[in-house]
Amino acid sequence: MDRRNERNSASTKKRKIDTTTKKLPIINFTAENLTPGTENWRSTCKAVREAMEEFSSFIGVYDDDGELGPRPELMRSVFSSLKELFDLPEETKSLNTSELPGFGYFGGMWWQLIETVGIGDSTSLESVQSFTKLMWPSGNNNFCQTIYQYATEVSKLGEIVTRMIFESYGVEDYCDSFLDSTSYLLRANSYRVPHVNETNVGVSPHGDSTFITVLKQDEVGGLEVQYSKNGTWIPVDFPPSSFTFLAGDALLAWSNGKIRSCFHRVMMAKKARLSIGLFSFHKGIVEVPEELAGDDSLQFRSFDHFGLLKFRYKNESLSSEERVKAFCGVKKDD
Numbered sequence: 001m002d003r004r005n006e007r008n009s010a011s012t013k014k015r016k017i018d019t020t021t022k023k024l025p026i027i028n029f030t031a032e033n034l035t036p037g038t039e040n041w042r043s044t045c046k047a048v049r050e051a052m053e054e055f056s057s058f059i060g061v062y063d064d065d066g067e068l069g070p071r072p073e074l075m076r077s078v079f080s081s082l083k084e085l086f087d088l089p090e091e092t093k094s095l096n097t098s099e100l101p102g103f104g105y106f107g108g109m110w111w112q113l114i115e116t117v118g119i120g121d122s123t124s125l126e127s128v129q130s131f132t133k134l135m136w137p138s139g140n141n142n143f144c145q146t147i148y149q150y151a152t153e154v155s156k157l158g159e160i161v162t163r164m165i166f167e168s169y170g171v172e173d174y175c176d177s178f179l180d181s182t183s184y185l186l187r188a189n190s191y192r193v194p195h196v197n198e199t200n201v202g203v204s205p206h207g208d209s210t211f212i213t214v215l216k217q218d219e220v221g222g223l224e225v226q227y228s229k230n231g232t233w234i235p236v237d238f239p240p241s242s243f244t245f246l247a248g249d250a251l252l253a254w255s256n257g258k259i260r261s262c263f264h265r266v267m268m269a270k271k272a273r274l275s276i277g278l279f280s281f282h283k284g285i286v287e288v289p290e291e292l293a294g295d296d297s298l299q300f301r302s303f304d305h306f307g308l309l310k311f312r313y314k315n316e317s318l319s320s321e322e323r324v325k326a327f328c329g330v331k332k333d334d
């Protein structure tokens with residue numbers, strides 16, 4: 001997410017915004033669409049697949065007093081907990097390190113305004129507890145419970161979208177074991193207001209390494225996704241009780257190239273901004289289903305997801321497609 005050299009980054013200078021024609025599809029995740037086996041479920045699966053194939057992303061709206069998705073009170077606590085976290089001294093936040101690239105703390109970059117803190121395996125209470133202890137040695141139970149509850153609830157939305165994608169391609173039988181080996185990185189992002197004559201890029205254009213990313217931004221806005229068919233940028237407006245779901249590099253390979261990794265960025269105006277992302281990673285080898293080959297042969301081999309993540313950070317200048325091809329693409333003479 002901090003790929004300063006990633007392809008097309010020059011386009012941040014020339015903002016080509018498509019405000020008239022394209023908007024991200026909005027898909028309803030209300031209870032009546034979520035019972036597997038029903039007609040509504042099938043049509044929602046189809047809508048998810050079509051949105052992912054055309055836009056690599058979509059907005060999912062949920063019922064905020066239903067069974068699924070965080071309630072407004074939780075969302076308010078999440079954003080105030082994030083503020084508390086970013087108000088800590090930089091030396092404290094810097095204690096959050098990880099051997100996995102992008103899972104620790106980083107900020108203070110000249111080419112983008114983001115400061116970001118990762119919490120690996122965020123649906124495990126122990127993991128959120130040990131992060132909390134690192135940041136607040138004398139404890140901060142409210143932070144810990146809020147973030148853990150958020151990660152757990154939002155991971156369920158991510159699971160549903162993953163299930164819908166598997167089902168829409170007719171490979172639902174593989175979904176349970178796939179989900180059993182999924183872990184969730186939670187990343188909190190804080191963006192400062194640019195100084196005069198400084199870049200207004202919050203985060204440079206990039207694709208995530210995830211299978212899917214589930215994003216929430218505060219009311220300030222600024223997220224944009226690129227419409228790959230014509231290169232224009234679509235600003236993302238979040239309706240109340242909604243998330244944006246983005247396809248990552250692992251989904252590109254798993255889908256045999258049918259779903260592209262979502263190229264996205266954040267552009268800043270005059271207000272500081274907070275966002276929170278939940279990033280799904282497969283713990284081990286992602287099997288690319290034969291069924292996705294269609295009439296051709298598979299373009300990608302099964303691959304180690306964390307291996308792909310590490311490869312990406314050693315090959316900063318490659319686009320999502322180039323790095324996925326280089327990492328697990330099937331070469332002609334394979």
Ligand SMILES: O=C(O)CCC(=O)C(=O)O
Nearest residue numbers: 001189217223266275277
């Ligand atoms: O802040 C956002 O809305 C996007 C952040 C992002 O793209 C990332 O963390 O990978």
Ligand SMILES: [Fe+2]
Nearest residue numbers: 001207208264
């Ligand atoms: Fe991202």
